[in-house]
Amino acid sequence: MAEITHHIPDHVLAAYATGSLSEPYALVVATHLSMCLECRANYEAHQMLGGAVLEMASTEALSGDLKTGVMAMLDTPVVPQPAHSRSGIYPGPVMAALKGRPPRWKSLGLGVRQCILTGNSEGSVRLLYIPPGQAVPDHGHNGLELTLVLQGSFVDETGRFDVGDAEVADQDLEHTPVAEAGPPCICLAATDAPLRFNAFVPRLLQPIFRI
Amino acid sequence: MTQESPSSDPAADALHALSQETLWMLAVRDTRDKVAFAALFDHFAPRLKGFIMRSGTGSGQAEEIVQDVMLTVWRKSAMFDPQRAQVSGWIYQIARNRQIDVIRKENRPVPEELHADQATEPDAQQMLGLEQEACKLKTAIGRLKPDQREMIEKAYLGELTHQEIKSQTGLPLGTIKSRIRLGLEKLRHELKDMRSDG
Ligand SMILES: [Zn+2]
Numbered sequence: 001m002a003e004i005t006h007h008i009p010d011h012v013l014a015a016y017a018t019g020s021l022s023e024p025y026a027l028v029v030a031t032h033l034s035m036c037l038e039c040r041a042n043y044e045a046h047q048m049l050g051g052a053v054l055e056m057a058s059t060e061a062l063s064g065d066l067k068t069g070v071m072a073m074l075d076t077p078v079v080p081q082p083a084h085s086r087s088g089i090y091p092g093p094v095m096a097a098l099k100g101r102p103p104r105w106k107s108l109g110l111g112v113r114q115c116i117l118t119g120n121s122e123g124s125v126r127l128l129y130i131p132p133g134q135a136v137p138d139h140g141h142n143g144l145e146l147t148l149v150l151q152g153s154f155v156d157e158t159g160r161f162d163v164g165d166a167e168v169a170d171q172d173l174e175h176t177p178v179a180e181a182g183p184p185c186i187c188l189a190a191t192d193a194p195l196r197f198n199a200f201v202p203r204l205l206q207p208i209f210r211i
Numbered sequence: 212m213t214q215e216s217p218s219s220d221p222a223a224d225a226l227h228a229l230s231q232e233t234l235w236m237l238a239v240r241d242t243r244d245k246v247a248f249a250a251l252f253d254h255f256a257p258r259l260k261g262f263i264m265r266s267g268t269g270s271g272q273a274e275e276i277v278q279d280v281m282l283t284v285w286r287k288s289a290m291f292d293p294q295r296a297q298v299s300g301w302i303y304q305i306a307r308n309r310q311i312d313v314i315r316k317e318n319r320p321v322p323e324e325l326h327a328d329q330a331t332e333p334d335a336q337q338m339l340g341l342e343q344e345a346c347k348l349k350t351a352i353g354r355l356k357p358d359q360r361e362m363i364e365k366a367y368l369g370e371l372t373h374q375e376i377k378s379q380t381g382l383p384l385g386t387i388k389s390r391i392r393l394g395l396e397k398l399r400h401e402l403k404d405m406r407s408d409g
Contacts, residue, residue, distance in 0.1 A: 011376050014366065014376050014381060015373035017307075018376070019311050019319070019369045021373055025373075027320040031320075031322075033322035034322045037392065037395055040395060042384070044300070046384070047296065047304045048299075048344075048391070049367060050300060050307065050367040051296075051298075051303040052300075052348050052352055053262075053367040054255075057258045059260070060270070060273070061257065062256055062277070066277065066278065067249070069278065070278055070281050071249065073282060086323065093323070096320065
């Protein structure tokens with residue numbers, strides 16, 4: 001079986017571990033970390049560095065009753081929050097974003113579909129469904145764009161992206177990802193494009209792309 | 212007994228060499244030891260409060276977060292895996308997640324939890340190797356120039372944006388990554404064969 005070959009860059013993992021990545025990107029990173037041993041190890045290394053910073057933090061005196069209160073709560077029964085587990089091709093973090101339900105696809109034309117997971121003025125994240133031979137919809141983005149393959153594969157000018165692979169693009173990358181033959185390509189895509197229904201438009205391909 | 216005589220049980224020796232915090236955490240995880248939990252509280256709660264207040268949170272709200280974090284440490288102790296994590300790093304991530312939930316009112320996406328395989332014996336050498344890496348890391352931070360050290364602190368306190376982190380050169384974490392990877396490989400989980408069952 002092929003290994004994951006396109007990983008999350010270290011600065012993005014560091015930003016995720018320190019909590020400075022906004023929610024749309026954080027969802028893509030958390031999903032890749034649910035699929036990739038290598039990035040999981042790198043992410044946990046950042047946690048260890050965070051722990052070292054915590055160890056060296058200056059202490060603040062606690063209110064007298066804080067510890068007593070916490071100790072008294074140890075035996076309080078709690079209803080554990082149900083963790084969303086992996087379902088089919090969708091890892092736990094995606095299932096959590098879907099609130100445990102299957103995606104509700106909306107057609108964008110040419111067989112391309114999307115399901116918006118979350119979005120605000122800072123960015124958005126969605127599932128995209130691209131039939132073989134179709135291009136991943138075009139949209140404006142000014143900063144980081146993170147795309148993670150969950151099913152099928154796509155190719156663009158920079159390489160081939162299979163299940164688990166993440167493509168990181170910034171505004172300098174002009175690329176046209178096209179779904180390969182096989183099952184439809186389903187990916188998770190986060191951008192800083194504001195959430196608009198028509199933010200993604202399918203693009204018509206030049207006939208150079210053959211299935 | 213002479214100095215040269217080999218130890219009868221190297222695994223027990225290695226366990227003995229683990230840090231106090233790790234031993235407390237294992238006692239909490241394995242025997243629900245409240246005395247050990249109280250010791251962890253005394254060690255971490257004042258640091259957590261200092262850590263949380265540094266990013267501008269008031270004392271009262273900081274204590275609420277400290278309380279949530281320490282209760283999570285107790286309730287989720289089964290998730291602590293000393294073959295992959297130090298107690299401080301594990302608590303760090305719980306604290307950052309909680310801060311983001313409370314302050315940004317966002318539900319922070321988190322990766323799937325990886326459960327340690329109950330059937331396999333914990334590898335004391337692996338735990339010890341990880342602790343040694345943690346010690347080296349602290350020494351390395353201590354040797355940084357003050358401005359570099361401040362940058363690291365700011366980054367892990369969550370005070371730097373992604374762009375600012377990108378422009379910084381972080382600490383080299385290569386040997387730590389390989390050590391944690393060894394710990395991850397001891398687990399039986401889906402990360403290893405994502406593409407084979409698809
Ligand atoms: Zn990876």
